[in-house]
Amino acid sequence: MTPLARVLYRPHIFGRENVPRSGSVIFASNHLSFIDSVAIPVAAPRNVRFLAKATYFEGKGLGNRLSATFFTALGASPVRRGAGQAALDALDQQKQLLEQGEAIALYPEGTRSLDGRLYKGRTGVAFLALQTGAPVVPVGLVGTDKIMPVGARMPRLTPRVTIRFGQPLDVSAHGPATSGRARRLATDEIMEAIHQLSGQELAHAYNEVPAQTPIERIKQALPHERR
Numbered sequence: 530m531t532p533l534a535r536v537l538y539r540p541h542i543f544g545r546e547n548v549p550r551s552g553s554v555i556f557a558s559n560h561l562s563f564i565d566s567v568a569i570p571v572a573a574p575r576n577v578r579f580l581a582k583a584t585y586f587e588g589k590g591l592g593n594r595l596s597a598t599f600f601t602a603l604g605a606s607p608v609r610r611g612a613g614q615a616a617l618d619a620l621d622q623q624k625q626l627l628e629q630g631e632a633i634a635l636y637p638e639g640t641r642s643l644d645g646r647l648y649k650g651r652t653g654v655a656f657l658a659l660q661t662g663a664p665v666v667p668v669g670l671v672g673t674d675k676i677m678p679v680g681a682r683m684p685r686l687t688p689r690v691t692i693r694f695g696q697p698l699d700v701s702a703h704g705p706a707t708s709g710r711a712r713r714l715a716t717d718e719i720m721e722a723i724h725q726l727s728g729q730e731l732a733h734a735y736n737e738v739p740a741q742t743p744i745e746r747i748k749q750a751l752p753h754e755r756r
Contacts, residue, residue, distance in 0.1 A: 534571045537686065538676070542572045544694035548666055550575060553627040554697070557654050557719050558668035559647055559727045560636035564677040564684055565670055569634050570603055572692040578626050579634040580619055581605035620653055627661045634668075637720060638736045639755070643679055647720070647729035648736035651755040655715035659706035664697035665719055669726025693726040 534540075548554065556569055556577060570577045586597040586607040606622060626633050635657075637650030658665050672690035677683075700718060704711030724731065735755055 531571050534567065539689050540568065540572060541689055541691040542694075543692070544696075545572070545574045547694045547696050548574050548632075549664065549697060551630070553630050553661060553663040554632045555627070555654060555658055555663050555665045556632065556634040556668050556694075557637055557650075557665050557723060558634060559670055559723050559729060560638050560641050561645065561670055561674040562641065562677045562679070564673050565636070565641075566605070566634070567603065568670060568673055568690065568692055569668060573632070573694070575632055576604055577634050578604045578606065578631050580622060581607060583607040620657065623657055624661060627657065627663045637716060637723070640736055641679060642729075642732075642736060644732075645674065645729060646732040647724055647727060648732045649734060649755075650716040650720040650723075651735070652709075652712040652716045654719060655700060655703075655712045656706050658698075658700050658719075659703070659711060659715060662701065664699055666697050667695035667719060667722035667726055669693040669695070669723055669728070671727060695722050695726050698722060 556573065558565060558569060566579055566581070569579075581600050585600050585605070587593065588596075606626075623633050623635070635654050637654045638648045639651050642648060654665065657663065670690070670692055672688065675687045676685055676690060698719060700715035703714040703718070706712065737755075
């Protein structure tokens, strides 16, 4: 798929020399479109693993089988979305991949930006980096939302997108993974690097799905660490 994608979309790719060719590494990227999870593996100089919703791998129909084959070929692993134990299980899956020397891709914002702004990062990426010692390569994506806007069923042939890989970050100087302050400072460093690469307007807020119940609204209003 990589040669086809490069012929059709002719992406501008910068900074491939910044990506370690072996060993564990975390790609931390802004998130504008579903197609981001295709753009990063296509542009990176090594195989990239990432987590995808378990529903993409489930079902017995032809469409479901094609979906599972597509995401498996991209290097995706199924994960149940959610908070609490589901979030911890996702972190544990990613930790195992890093311990095996893999490269993984994560979106610190947590979900796609619907307005094009860059939102505050959640601390899961920093937690993994501090716990495993893996370097973090910031990634800035520009224009992927034009290829496949939120709600689109198929990608469009549009002006060329840009993918920028930044210098690897060693966030260990901020402290241990057990420190909330270290996780926050490391996350802020990662998000600033992404901002420099993407050039997006800063939202200065978390990108959170609107709460559906009064209890969820209370939980979002209370101070807590966003993983």
